[in-house]
Amino acid sequence: MNDLLPSQMRKFRYIEDVFRKTCLKWGYEEIRTPVLEYLHLFTATGTLTPDMLSKVYSFLDWDGWSGERVVLRPDGTIPTARLFVQELKDQNLARLFYVENIFSFQAKERERWQCGVEFIGGSSPLADAELISLALEVLNGLGLKAEVRIGHIGLVKSLLSYMGIEEALDKVLIGDLKPLSSIEPELRRTFSLLFELKGYSPGFLKNFQSLLPTPLRPSLDDFLRIVELLTSLGYEYRIDMALGRGFEYYTGVVFQFFFGEEKIGGGGRYDDLIHLLSGKKMPASGFALYIEKLIKHVKDLPPKHSILILPEDRVKEAFSLAQKLRQEGYIVEIGESSILPTFTIKLKGEEIFLFNREGKTKCLTSFSQLLQALEEWGVDKISSA
Amino acid sequence: MLIKLALPKGRLLNPTAHRLKVLGLKGYSEGTRSYRLSSSLPSLFAKVFQEKDIPIQVSIGNYDLGICGSEWVEELLAKYPQSPIIKVKDLGYGCGGLYLATSLLSPFSSLEEIKDFTQPLRLASEFPNLTESVALKLRLRRFKIFPLWGAAEVYPPEDAELVLISCPSPSWLKKRGLKPLSCLFPTSACLIANRTSWERKDLAEVLSFLSTELQIKEDSFVEDEEVKPSFQSEEIRLALPDGHQQPYTVEFLKSIGLNIEDYARGDRRPSLGLEGVAVKVIRPQDMPLQVACGNFDLAITGKDWFLDHLSLFPTSPIEEVLNLGYGQVRIVAVVSQDLPVNNIKELRELLQSKNISYLRIASEYVNIADKYARDTHLSPYKLIPTWGASEAFLPEDADLLIENTKTGQTLAEHNLKIIDTLFESSACLIASKSSLHKKGEKIERVIRLLSRGLR
Numbered sequence: 001m002n003d004l005l006p007s008q009m010r011k012f013r014y015i016e017d018v019f020r021k022t023c024l025k026w027g028y029e030e031i032r033t034p035v036l037e038y039l040h041l042f043t044a045t046g047t048l049t050p051d052m053l054s055k056v057y058s059f060l061d062w063d064g065w066s067g068e069r070v071v072l073r074p075d076g077t078i079p080t081a082r083l084f085v086q087e088l089k090d091q092n093l094a095r096l097f098y099v100e101n102i103f104s105f106q107a108k109e110r111e112r113w114q115c116g117v118e119f120i121g122g123s124s125p126l127a128d129a130e131l132i133s134l135a136l137e138v139l140n141g142l143g144l145k146a147e148v149r150i151g152h153i154g155l156v157k158s159l160l161s162y163m164g165i166e167e168a169l170d171k172v173l174i175g176d177l178k179p180l181s182s183i184e185p186e187l188r189r190t191f192s193l194l195f196e197l198k199g200y201s202p203g204f205l206k207n208f209q210s211l212l213p214t215p216l217r218p219s220l221d222d223f224l225r226i227v228e229l230l231t232s233l234g235y236e237y238r239i240d241m242a243l244g245r246g247f248e249y250y251t252g253v254v255f256q257f258f259f260g261e262e263k264i265g266g267g268g269r270y271d272d273l274i275h276l277l278s279g280k281k282m283p284a285s286g287f288a289l290y291i292e293k294l295i296k297h298v299k300d301l302p303p304k305h306s307i308l309i310l311p312e313d314r315v316k317e318a319f320s321l322a323q324k325l326r327q328e329g330y331i332v333e334i335g336e337s338s339i340l341p342t343f344t345i346k347l348k349g350e351e352i353f354l355f356n357r358e359g360k361t362k363c364l365t366s367f368s369q370l371l372q373a374l375e376e377w378g379v380d381k382i383s384s385a
Numbered sequence: 386m387l388i389k390l391a392l393p394k395g396r397l398l399n400p401t402a403h404r405l406k407v408l409g410l411k412g413y414s415e416g417t418r419s420y421r422l423s424s425s426l427p428s429l430f431a432k433v434f435q436e437k438d439i440p441i442q443v444s445i446g447n448y449d450l451g452i453c454g455s456e457w458v459e460e461l462l463a464k465y466p467q468s469p470i471i472k473v474k475d476l477g478y479g480c481g482g483l484y485l486a487t488s489l490l491s492p493f494s495s496l497e498e499i500k501d502f503t504q505p506l507r508l509a510s511e512f513p514n515l516t517e518s519v520a521l522k523l524r525l526r527r528f529k530i531f532p533l534w535g536a537a538e539v540y541p542p543e544d545a546e547l548v549l550i551s552c553p554s555p556s557w558l559k560k561r562g563l564k565p566l567s568c569l570f571p572t573s574a575c576l577i578a579n580r581t582s583w584e585r586k587d588l589a590e591v592l593s594f595l596s597t598e599l600q601i602k603e604d605s606f607v608e609d610e611e612v613k614p615s616f617q618s619e620e621i622r623l624a625l626p627d628g629h630q631q632p633y634t635v636e637f638l639k640s641i642g643l644n645i646e647d648y649a650r651g652d653r654r655p656s657l658g659l660e661g662v663a664v665k666v667i668r669p670q671d672m673p674l675q676v677a678c679g680n681f682d683l684a685i686t687g688k689d690w691f692l693d694h695l696s697l698f699p700t701s702p703i704e705e706v707l708n709l710g711y712g713q714v715r716i717v718a719v720v721s722q723d724l725p726v727n728n729i730k731e732l733r734e735l736l737q738s739k740n741i742s743y744l745r746i747a748s749e750y751v752n753i754a755d756k757y758a759r760d761t762h763l764s765p766y767k768l769i770p771t772w773g774a775s776e777a778f779l780p781e782d783a784d785l786l787i788e789n790t791k792t793g794q795t796l797a798e799h800n801l802k803i804i805d806t807l808f809e810s811s812a813c814l815i816a817s818k819s820s821l822h823k824k825g826e827k828i829e830r831v832i833r834l835l836s837r838g839l840r
Contacts, residue, residue, distance in 0.1 A: 040505075045524045053521055065677040065698040067507070067529025 002109060002292075010301045012113070015294050016099050018141040019115040023097040026134050028117060031096050033079035035103075036061070039069040046248050046276050047078055049170070055105040072103035076116040077249065077270065077286055084120050085278040092282075093121035099291075109292065117267075118286035124269055125226040127285050128253050129233060135257060135265060135287055136235070142298050146265075147258040148235065150227065151243030153268065154252045158219035159191060173245050187213070199239035202228045226253050249273045255287070259297050265289035304380040305342040306331040314347045321345070321352075324367060329381035330374065343379060345370075388591045390431040391439045391451035392422070394774075397574050398433075400478045401452050407594050420777035420799075429591055435772040437511075440577060444468040445769070447782045449582035450591060452476065455575040456483050456512065456551045463514035469580035474595065479574040481553040483512070485519060486563040488542035496523065496566055499547070505529055509537050509545035516549045519569065531678070534670040534772070536627065538563060539653040543622075544665075544680035621662045621824060621831050624676070624684035625655075626669040630812060633711045634685055637812075641838040662831060670749075673815060677701045682820035682828055685709065689716055689750060689789060689810040696752035704821075707814040707836055714789040716753065718805035719796055721780035729761050729805045732785065736763060743767055747775050747783035754787040757807060776801060 004012060020030065039058050042048050048056070057072040064070075073079055080096055088094050097117045103110055117134060119127050132148060139146045156173070160166050168179035177195065180188045190211045199205065202224055209220045230237055237255075243266075244254045252269030267287020274282040307330055311318035322332040344355040352364045354373055362373045392401060392413060402413045409425025413433065422431040434442065439453040440461040446469075455475070461468055487493050499506065505527040510516040513532035520528045533540075537548040538561040551572055552558060555565045576595070582588065625648060626634055635649045638657065647655030653666045667675065672684035673694030688705065695701055718729065726732045736744055744766040748754035751770045758766045763785075771778065775786050776799045789810065790796055793803065814835055821828055 040527045043521065043524065043528075044526045050522065050524075060697075062698060063700045065674060065694070065701040067531055067678060069530075 002111070006303070007300065008295050010303065011295045011298050012291060014301055015142060015291055015298060016115065019099070019138050019289065020097070022134065022138045022141060023117060026095070026130070028095040028097045028119075028134075031080065031083060031098050032100065033073065033076070033083055033098070035072055035101070036070045037073050037079055037082075039071050041078060041082055041277075042071065042074065044276060046272060048074065049245070049248055052104065052247070057103050057105065057110075073100070074102055074104045075247070076100050076102060076114055076288060077118060077247075078273070080116070080118045080286075081120070081270075081273050081277055081284065084118075085274060085280075089278070089280070091121070095119050095122075113291035114288040115265075115291060116286065116288040118284060120274065120284040121282055122285060123283045124222055124252055124285070125229045127283070128226050128255075128269060129229045131267065131285055131287055132230065132235065132255060133233065135267075135289065138289065139257065139259075139264075142294060144259055144264070144294070144297055148230075148237040148255060149240045149243060149258060150230075150237050150253060150255045151239070151241050152223040152226075152253050153244040153250045155219050155223050156241060156244070159194075159216065162213075162216055163187065163191075170245075173242055175242060195241050200237070202231055204239055222252060244268070249276075252285075257287075257289070259293075262293060262297070263290070264293040264297070304331055304382065306333055306337065307343045307345060307374075307379065308333050308337045309335075309345045309347075311335060312346070317347055321347070321367075325370075328371060329383065330379065331382060343374075343377070386428065386586065387430050388428050388450070388586070388588055389448040390429060390591055391442050391448040391453075392431055392433050393436045393439060393453050393574075394433050395436060397436060397452070397454065397479050401574065404476070404478070405594050408591065420774060426590055432777055433774075434777065435774065437772045440468075440470060441769065442782060443577050443579050444470050446579050446581065449579055449586060449588060451577045452574060453577070454479060454551065454572055455570075456515075456572045458575065458577055459483070459570070460512045460514050463512075463518045471578045471580050471583050473576045473578050473583070476574040476576055480571065481551060481557075481573070482555075482571050483515065483549065483551050483569040484555070484558060484565040485567045485569060486541075486548050486550055486558050486565045487546060489559070489562050489564050490542050491546065491564075493546075493566065494564075499566070500524060502546075503527070506547060507531060507545040508547045508549065509533055509540045510549035511535060511537060512549050512551070515569070519549065529678070531671075531674060534668040536653065536667045536671075539665055539667060540680075544675065621683060621827050622681045623657075623662055623664050623831070624672050624681045624686075625664055625666050626672070626685055627651075627653075627666050628668065630669055630685075630687065630712055631666075633812065637709060637711060637838050641834060659831075659834075661827060673701070673703055676815055676817045676820075677703050679817060679819065681817075682824060683814060683816050683831060685812060685814055687712065687714075687810050688808075688813045689714070689753070691813060691815055692808070692810075693750045693753045696756040702818040703815050704818060705813050706816045706821075706832055707839065709812040709814060709835075710839060712812040714791050714810050716750070716787065716789050716807040716810055717796075717803045718757070718807065719776075719779070719786040719788050719790075719801050719803055720784065722800045722802050723780060724784070727804060729763075732804065733761065733763055741784060744785055745769055745783040746785045746787065747771050747778040748787035749773060749775060750787055753807065757787060 042053060052074060056074045058069045061070045076098060084094055099115055101111050101113045117131060119131055136146065157169065160168055163183050165179050171179055177192055180191060194208055205220055205224050205227060209217050243256055244250055249270040250268040251271045254268030256266035257264050265287060269285040271283045274280060274284055307325060309318045309322055309332060311334060318334055322334055325332045342357055346353045350365060352370050354362045354364060356377060364370045364373055398415060408429060410431060411423045413422050420433050424431060436453045437457050439451040440458045442448045443451040444461060458470060458472060493499050500523055503526060506525055507529050508516050508520060509531040511533050513530050516530050537550045540548060541563060558565055635645050638645050644658035655664055655666065657664055669686040670690050672686040673691050675681050676684050691705060720726060726735055744763050746754050746758055746766050747769040749771055751768055755768055769783055775788050776795060779786060779801055816828065
């Protein structure tokens, strides 16, 4: 359980601010789901993997005499889908975003914060390209040049299904290709190459398409359309077929964002989830950026300048002056400061003495003079949101 | 160096005692009231526990070795896989299996069919951790788990779709109107050890019994039982207790003129000769939850179990309708005579003075004990659940007991003293608020009838 200290919270709010403003500009609306959800939202096949399900924090609530268990949400996408199905079902489209914490048993980070985006009702490839663009715009806005890695779970499932070994999905995604040992050698070689090699253009997929048996070729089309669109929009990416672990709800493209070798976000298409929760068939896709990871890589934000007023025996005037300065947008502390104050004010007779940390002094006789001096010395202000 | 061994009561007692002859244990036999056993080995300290308690006692290190059914070890490990228990040996007796079973009248005949079921499935079991593990592995969509103190076999089909039950064989299930859908694993008596004890202590003297070759006679199970038809929904569903409360309840019902022959004989679906009332015999500890979730309209249980349930679920929709007056006991806080405290305040002060690092509280009434410890600020504390005979825990295995007592005599016999009384308990009739509302007139009739027995 990790605390977020002031220096980290400054970055948290900065990241959140850039994220929210970007989402709002793309027409997305903010939601928030409750931390406690019913366990049964996450138990069906097609939601969480058994591994993730085994690490969920679940317990009997105070009204658990009915036998229903609740959980601390382990994921943001499934609750958002539930919210859509319960509250927004008459819409045929919803662009939603959230900043939420999720919980699962990990040795170090049991609680993690996410900036999540879900585009419900949008179809591949346009919606997928929109989401990747949106994510990159947020990351660029934070000064982070991220690498996009992209895979396609639907394609992998089709290939495994054609070979009659669908159950091998989990193994294959972690690089264990033993289940393929019973497959005809040439097909097996094509498949291994597809997993081992990484591609950087639609050409990579087209090359593989030509190696596959004819009935399998159409299964690459969806993926091909997406990477072609990304290329035409000028985006760079790395095709990596081994992406897609952790969630059983992905049905199509999956993508992840990397900063160096660190994964800072990820998402994908989940066209069956809304149907699973409500019966209504609706395409959907989304992603989340991991705030704790972003905090690590975003540059430090030093605290803003603060002004310390030493009241001595002029307490009433000190409070009144502080209020006026705060109205102008300055950060003002009275009496004691937790950090070395950047600027200090003392009141003597009719005069206001302003000191900076180096010891330079200005003697002022009016509030407007004080404002001018603060302006001259470049003292930070907080702008109202 | 003392070697501590935890031995089972109940069905494993006789075969275990037979096996352990070489240890020269005195007092380890059916019907014995002594919990601490003496033996010809001076280094051996043996105590008798409910089977369910043994993996917990070995895991927390109170005991070096234990003998119990393997299903209880798996139940602990299902929730706490890191428990420091080593399964040393399968002892080869008390064999059976842990079965996922359903009623013979149920529509399911395979695991596949359960998985596709979209309605909430009620699973009842004495093994709630294993049950949860199974439910999640099967990817059951909606399920509710009802933990039980016993009698899982009587719940299907009306009160549970599935049970996870330990029994000697599939034919045992069949005789009780159940069919197995899957055998999770075979079970048998096993020897377990605390990991640290195994790694560091010389237990060879006690383990000597393993080398003896003895023929063990397995008890055969006889009862034949018919599968009765399901409850009609307009009927009033009444639950009656088995075990300790049974004889008193038999007398009570006899005094109001009901036919108690079936019930007294041990039939779990007895007829009371009362029209419009269907009866099941289950464990009184399970009744408040079963009434709360709607499986039963009325139940005769103890006020202690009623309050234990409400301590865990304060908004539960059950209420006490009649105080039946018999089976009176006091629920008390108990410590060893040797502990220098006379009341809770002094216990709290002793705890705060850091003479004991944390208070070990043992009780069958886990929720009452938890709430009591919180309310009286006995912090830090750890709760040790037990399934009976908690007097045996003090002073070695716990510091404080929340226990029931009639005369206080048993406690005195075990060198224990009472330092607080929590409340008085007796048999009571409980009902669910929604049943009282929906079946008003019919329930009132039954309640009026039962109140004729009050003195």
